[in-house]
Amino acid sequence: MERTALVTGGTRGIGQAITLALHAAGHRVAAIYQSNTDAARAFSDVHGIPVFQWDVSDFEACRNGINKVAEKLGPVDILVNNAGITSDAMLHRMSPEQWWRVIHTNLGSMFNMSRHVIDGMRERRFGRIVNISSINGQKGQLGQANYAAAKAGILGFTKALALESARKNVTVNAIAPGYCDTAMVAEVPPDVLKSIIDTIPVGRLGTPADVARMVAFLSEDAAGFITGATFNVNGGQYMA
Numbered sequence: 024m025e026r027t028a029l030v031t032g033g034t035r036g037i038g039q040a041i042t043l044a045l046h047a048a049g050h051r052v053a054a055i056y057q058s059n060t061d062a063a064r065a066f067s068d069v070h071g072i073p074v075f076q077w078d079v080s081d082f083e084a085c086r087n088g089i090n091k092v093a094e095k096l097g098p099v100d101i102l103v104n105n106a107g108i109t110s111d112a113m114l115h116r117m118s119p120e121q122w123w124r125v126i127h128t129n130l131g132s133m134f135n136m137s138r139h140v141i142d143g144m145r146e147r148r149f150g151r152i153v154n155i156s157s158i159n160g161q162k163g164q165l166g167q168a169n170y171a172a173a174k175a176g177i178l179g180f181t182k183a184l185a186l187e188s189a190r191k192n193v194t195v196n197a198i199a200p201g202y203c204d205t206a207m208v209a210e211v212p213p214d215v216l217k218s219i220i221d222t223i224p225v226g227r228l229g230t231p232a233d234v235a236r237m238v239a240f241l242s243e244d245a246a247g248f249i250t251g252a253t254f255n256v257n258g259g260q261y262m263a
């Protein structure tokens with residue numbers, strides 16, 4: 024069944040793969056981005072998917088942006104909270120700005136986005152919310168106290184909202200990707216990257232498509248008995 028889907032951080036990397044997977048599944052999809060307008064417009068031109076620009080760490084910007092999506096495509100039925108940033112430093116060198124920028128973007132956006140769609144989902148008695156966490160929110164990582172805290176917080180948020188929404192046929196699940204072959208990971212020095220791959224039992228990096236396929240499945244009507252769960256798409260690197 025065709026539904027309206029919204030993907031934050033939806034024009035690059037894992038988010039782009041999620042946007043394309045939902046589009047291929049027959050949904051009307053809006054891809055949200057914050058910067059790099061040229062790349063976002065090029066993505067839209069190539070794939071025919073509308074893009075919208077706003078800062079997901081801003082509550083009112085999310086309200087206004089979601090209203091624009093609804094006017095163009097219809098009320099949001101599927102929300103994928105994918106947008107995230109890093110600002111790495113060991114804690115004894117981390118600035119308050121580094122801490123709060125990551126917390127507000129990666130964790131605050133969960134509230135900012137979900138709050139503006141949850142009422143409509145409950146009223147229509149259908150909704151799918153998929154939150155993208157991280158393996159590092161489960162096991163921690165050096166130099167990522169801010170990122171790991173935000174990504175761990177997503178897991179608690181997911182479970183709480185799942186409990187609140189289940190009777191209204193609104194499911195809320197999380198995906199915790201491992202290291203995937205994205206531009207962000209490509210910046211890791213080759214020797215460090217090799218050492219990471221050596222710890223992955225399947226012997227390779229994940230791909231954005233690996234994550235996107237799980238999002239597409241959880242977004243289906245048929246996935247209505249799955250909620251409050253975290254899916255580890257990490258090649259066996261961390262087994263919780």
